[in-house]
Amino acid sequence: MHDPSTCPGCAQPDLAFAPHDHSRCSDVVMALAEVQLAQAGQRLTPVRRRTLQILLEAHRAMGAYDVLERLAAEGFGHQPPVAYRALEFLEENGLAHRIRRLNAFTACMHPGEIHAPAFLICRLCNVVAEAPGAAIGLSLGQAAKKVGFTVERATLEALGLCPACSISQSPVRGLA
Amino acid sequence: MHDPSTCPGCAQPDLAFAPHDHSRCSDVVMALAEVQLAQAGQRLTPVRRRTLQILLEAHRAMGAYDVLERLAAEGFGHQPPVAYRALEFLEENGLAHRIRRLNAFTACMHPGEIHAPAFLICRLCNVVAEAPGAAIGLSLGQAAKKVGFTVERATLEALGLCPACSISQSPVRGLA
DNA sequence: AGATATATGTTATAGTATAACGCAAAACAG
DNA sequence: CTGTTTTGCGTTATACTATAACATATATCT
Numbered sequence A, B: 001m002h003d004p005s006t007c008p009g010c011a012q013p014d015l016a017f018a019p020h021d022h023s024r025c026s027d028v029v030m031a032l033a034e035v036q037l038a039q040a041g042q043r044l045t046p047v048r049r050r051t052l053q054i055l056l057e058a059h060r061a062m063g064a065y066d067v068l069e070r071l072a073a074e075g076f077g078h079q080p081p082v083a084y085r086a087l088e089f090l091e092e093n094g095l096a097h098r099i100r101r102l103n104a105f106t107a108c109m110h111p112g113e114i115h116a117p118a119f120l121i122c123r124l125c126n127v128v129a130e131a132p133g134a135a136i137g138l139s140l141g142q143a144a145k146k147v148g149f150t151v152e153r154a155t156l157e158a159l160g161l162c163p164a165c166s167i168s169q170s171p172v173r174g175l176a
Numbered sequence C: 001a002g003a004t005a006t007a008t009g010t011t012a013t014a015g016t017a018t019a020a021c022g023c024a025a026a027a028c029a030g
Numbered sequence D: 001c002t003g004t005t006t007t008g009c010g011t012t013a014t015a016c017t018a019t020a021a022c023a024t025a026t027a028t029c030t
Helices: A022-040 A046-058 A064-073 A080-092 A134-146 A163-168 B022-040 B046-058 B064-073 B080-092 B134-146 B163-168
Strands: A096-099 A104-107 A118-122 A128-131 A150-161 B096-099 B104-107 B118-122 B128-131 B150-161
Touching: A022 A046, A046 A064, A046 A080, A046 A104, A064 A080, A064 A104, A080 A096, A080 A104, A096 A118, A118 B134, A134 A150, A134 B118, A134 B134, A134 B150, A150 A163, A150 B134, B022 B046, B046 B064, B046 B080, B046 B104, B064 B080, B064 B104, B080 B096, B080 B104, B096 B118, B134 B150, B150 B163
Parallel strands: A118 A150, B118 B150
Antiparallel strands: A096 A104, A118 A128, A150 B150, B096 B104, B118 B128
C-alpha cells in the first residue's frame, strides 16, 4: 500500500507542491501498479513499465514525444505509436492521466483509488498537482443530472499559480 | 435550416438538451455580443462576426479547420491563422469556449455573464451543452486553496450521454 | 495628414495523434 | 508440447491541430 509517511508529495495533496524525496514515492507507486495490473489480468510489459517509470521520475507532465524520445534512446521503438500505446494503456488502467490543457501525460500518484482527480497546473513552473476531485465530480454529476445527462468521465483542470510561484511571480522549480 | 424539434436548447441550462427555436437564440446572442464588445472597446470585424455566426448556426462544437473551411468559402482567408485568430478573439472576450477534449470551439450561450462553465459532451451525438459551472468552480477553488494554489482559469468537461442518446443508445442527431 | 496601433492575409513549419500492416511473443486449447 | 488464437510491438505513412514570422491593409488618434 501507499505509505503517506514516506511520500509527502504523493500521499497528501497539501504537500503536492512541496519538495520531498521523490525516488521513494516512485518506487511505491511502481509496486502498487504491478499488483494492480496483475489483479486486473493486464500485462506490465517492458515498454509499459519503462513508460510509467519515466513519468514517475519526471514527476511532471510530459508530452508523448518527450516520452518517446526517452524510450527510443533506451532501445524501444522510435515511432509515435509506441509511446501513445503505452500511455493510453496506463491511462486506461488508472496509472496515468492525460492533461488535455498541456497535451501531456502524468503518472497517477494514487493508483488503486477510484478517483476522478482535478489537476492544478501552475502556468509558470508547469508543475501539475493532483487534487482530490471527488467533491468536484459530485457537483458536476449533480449539475448534469438536472439536465438528464449521464457523466461517464470528466476532465477537471485548473490553470493558475502554485504556492511557490505565486510568491515569487517567476517560475520556481520545486521538483527536478 | 433550423428545426426546433431537433435543436437542443441554448437559452436556459435547464433546457440545454430540449427542443427550442434556435435561430432566435442565435440572434439574441449576436445582439448581446455586439453590445458587449462595444463596451469593452473591441471591434467585431467581419471575420469575427462571421465566425461567431458560424458557431451559433452550427450549435455544436466545431474544429478550427471546419470553421476555416466555411470562412474560406465565403471569401475570407484560407489559412489556419485566420480561423484561429478569430476563435481566440471570441474566446478571450467570452463569446466562445474551447472544448479541449474535442479540440473544438463552441459559441457561448450566455455571453455577458461571468462564468466558468462546465461542458457536457455527448459521446454519441457530440452535442455540447453548457452547464452552470459556478458550483463546480467553487469546489475546485476550495480544493485548490487548501494547497495554496490560486485558480485563474478552469477547464471542466464531462463526457457521457445526453438524454436522447442515453435512451436510444445510438447517436441521435439533434442538429443537421 | 501623419504616426501609431490593430487586423488580415500569406508562407512555412512545428507539434500532436492515429490508421494500417507485418512480425513476434505470450496465452490457450487440445 | 504443438497448433491456434490473442495480444503486443515496431514500422510506414498520413492526418489533424496549432503557431511563428512576415507583408499588407485598415482603423484610430493626435
